[in-house]
Amino acid sequence: MTTPLRLGIAGLGTVGVGIVRIVQKHGALLATRAGRPVEIVAVSARSKTKDRGVDLSQYAWEDDPVTLAKRDDIDVFIEVMGGHEGPAKHATEAAIAAGKDIVSANKALLAIHGQALAVAAEDAGRVIRFEAAVAGGIPVVKSLTEGLAGNEITRVMGVMNGSCNYILTRMEDAGLSYEAVFDEANQLGFLEADPELDVGGIDAGHKLALLSSIAFGTQVDFDGVELEGIGSVTIEDIHQAADMGYKIKLLGVAQMTGRGLEQRMSPCLVPDTSPLGQLQGGTNMVVLEGDAVSQIVLRGPGAGEGPTASAIMADVMDIARGMRVSTFGQPAKTLRKARPARAAVPAPYYLRMQLLDKPGALAKVAHALGEAGISIDRMRQYGHQDTSAPVLIVTHKTTRTALEEALVDFKDTGVVSGDPVAIRIEAV
Template sequence: MTNPLRLGIAGLGTVGAGVVKIVQTHADLLAARGGRPIRIVAVSARSRGRERGVALDAYAWEDDPVALARRDDFDVLLELMGGEDGPAKAAVEAAIETGKHVVTANKAMLAHHGQAMAEAAEARGVALRYEAAVAGGIPIVKALGEGLAANGIRRVMGVMNGTCNYILTEMQARGADYAEVLEEAQRLGYAEADPSFDVGGVDAAHKLALLAALGFGTRVDFAGVQTEGIDRVTLTDIAHAEDMGYRIKLLGVASMSEAGLEQRMTPCLVPVDSALGRLAGVTNAVMVEGDFVGATHYEGPGAGEGPTASAVMADVLDIARGLIGPAFGAPAASLTAAPRAADAGAAAYYLRMSLHDAPGTLAKVAAALGEEGVSIRQMRQYDHEGGAAPAIFMTHPTSRAALDGALGRLGGMKECLDQPMALRVETV
């Protein structure tokens, strides 16, 4: 039997505890599949005493994750603390510096420091892997970076935040409003006490930025992701979308064209009867289009102890088997800084606005849209409530520039009582 692969674990929250459980439950299986025994040597967490449902006595303890990362008695650091900077970043840097492989579930850290960390890991000849950072238990990093690696990737698209999808699904299914469902999601542990990373789209945008880098061979460009949360989506929007044959999803889309790399994480309308439209609850789904393979679709649990720990350990097994390739599928130095392209393609949009209930208002709005080059496919106006009449427009495909022109102009009209909201209708 070859030497065991020795692990140090920084962070013993949900994911860390799950990893310990897998290692303890599946020792034989992991040894057979990894070609060598997998052993935990040392661990680190904020609180030593906390009950985690796993025995930790056999492992060395470190209070400081950086001290853990610098130990000389293990081979792979599992960074499962989270946080884009601070101890997580310091521990990963220390691990790479001391010649250890790194497996992390930390999308925020990689979205900000992925390029630098990939360069450092390559220079040191160690692996930097992050299957668990994107779409939980779905092996999408592996599918995109290895399984579809012979393709020119055209588009990566998906629902990558279970909290948002849970909220939107429940709003649609029960007619419950945003605040009510968010509170419930927090009670069930789906949403953090500070939900802004989730509902604001930032968490999902982190993930999209990683998949884009991997798929397109570009440098991680999180700042280039056009990000919009779900907090402005109302029950009205959900009901109108449903009525027109659509569901609203927080949808990530990354695509490469001559104009450059387009990255969006925004609420979009997708057909009710599409795979993404049907996606309910906390499940994640990712669709990848390649020039030879065509469209492939991946679905599964996007978070949780078991799924995330499964992804972490898949990376560990790859390292055990000797897979020490570059983090983003190609040498870090070869990753290009692609120009940013905003909404390169034309799309239909759903518009919602509140209009002053007076003769001629609708004509003025319609004229403004037309003059900006935005053509209307469907329009609905409803009974007014206290002088304000809600109006819904579905446009024909239009460029984002024309739409922005129209939105700007409408926003400045006295007939328009609020800033109009626009949601893209995505082709899936």
């Protein structure tokens, strides 16, 4: 097989340019590894005249990604534009209809339309690959789909939004409030144009939904992901959690339970000595658990020109080598519809509240927990500040239903000031 593999790249932002750089720099290496040349034939972006620091003169130019997608002289359509509707969707659909293989970095598009796109591609005998859509340069889609193909997957976890992890670790290191670090990160250009995609957990939720589909053989179900962003995490909680031996992470967790598929993307406490707890700054980490392998942990850059382009090229090289696997690890038509299970898996919780300086206050709180069937693992009361004292409680495993009941009961005790904070502790 010495026919060149011909690429069309839609989108020439950071990632698109990174792909061009790799193909230009490593032409010989790629050809040796793939057994055939890998060539860029045509590109598409908004501005033809913008200087991107790479020579694009030998490639055909298309203003419209849909036209690019339909070109007779490309084999693979690389979509690195972004956006889950509009041009990205239309161009991807057009490319599938025109019989192209798809390599995409578009987590939003795939998390929302992945099932329909995968069915269309498989009906046409084409593949959709999306290593770059999840955890940047880490080959996590490949590890899960292929590397653990002999396992029943029991849990998938991950810190998959570098900006959020940057914010949380920076808050702790500098002792700054969420608001202060958010502004800082925004000014440094670390956040999406709509920051809620990052700090609201939406971007990471897209990624979790994609991994869940592969892991559990279910149709990708982003709507089934319980989302909670990091906006409510306070520097106090970070400090107190550290005191108890924990770090707070925006952690995605997906598990198949007796009641259905549980997918959560929310702030969680993890032990500070665990690989997840030790993860600093913008780095990503994914933990994959299977019945045979037990646990593997993958760590690496979650974004950036080189890492994301590296992931795109992994998919391109698979296609060049003739290695084809179903989008979600099994034929899309065999994927079951996910039955979302919310709060199915019990866990210990970290509780923080302000207790009023009244006789028997602590007893009342402990009683409310006991009434809800929740037992206490550890408790700390700190000195009074004015009229109230901070109290920390780490519970034993409990359901969230029981916990929410207890939180309501706290109000009735009349000794808790304001709203208590409750954060799940994930066993890692």
